[in-house]
Amino acid sequence: MFNPPDITTQAGGRMSTDNKTPLEHVKDTLTQLKEMRHYSKSNVERLSTQWLLFDGELKKLEQTERIEDLMVRAAELHEAIEAEINELEEVALKLQPAPEDGAGTDSTKH
Numbered sequence: 001m002f003n004p005p006d007i008t009t010q011a012g013g014r015m016s017t018d019n020k021t022p023l024e025h026v027k028d029t030l031t032q033l034k035e036m037r038h039y040s041k042s043n044v045e046r047l048s049t050q051w052l053l054f055d056g057e058l059k060k061l062e063q064t065e066r067i068e069d070l071m072v073r074a075a076e077l078h079e080a081i082e083a084e085i086n087e088l089e090e091v092a093l094k095l096q097p098a099p100e101d102g103a104g105t106d107s108t109k110h
Contacts, residue, residue: 023095030088037081044074 020028051058051067058064 021095023092023097026088026092026095030085030092033081033085033088037078037085040074040078040081044071044078047071047074 047067048071051071055064058067
């Protein structure tokens with residue numbers, strides 16, 4: 001089970017998340033997932049570059065399959081993060097408060 005890190009304020013006190021709305025929680029999660037996506041993509045690209053540079057050496061050391069497996073798993077994680085971002089963006093849209101449009105909704109009769 002995932003236990004979130006202890007969140008503290010600047011003064012060192014415990015920050016309460018009780019007063020956050022569901023929309024705020026979704027937005028916070030989206031921000032974290034987007035950061036994870038960015039670093040995941042960067043790491044896979046770096047690993048791919050290294051793998052291509054040393055492919056011959058890795059074959060000699062019989063490490064190619066292991067590295068390929070890691071690259072596939074990293075790509076799968078990246079795709080899963082992307083899918084979750086898309087899902088949560090839809091949830092965030094549904095949680096958005098209805099726009100307060102005062103124009104044309106005057107309920108007073110003249």
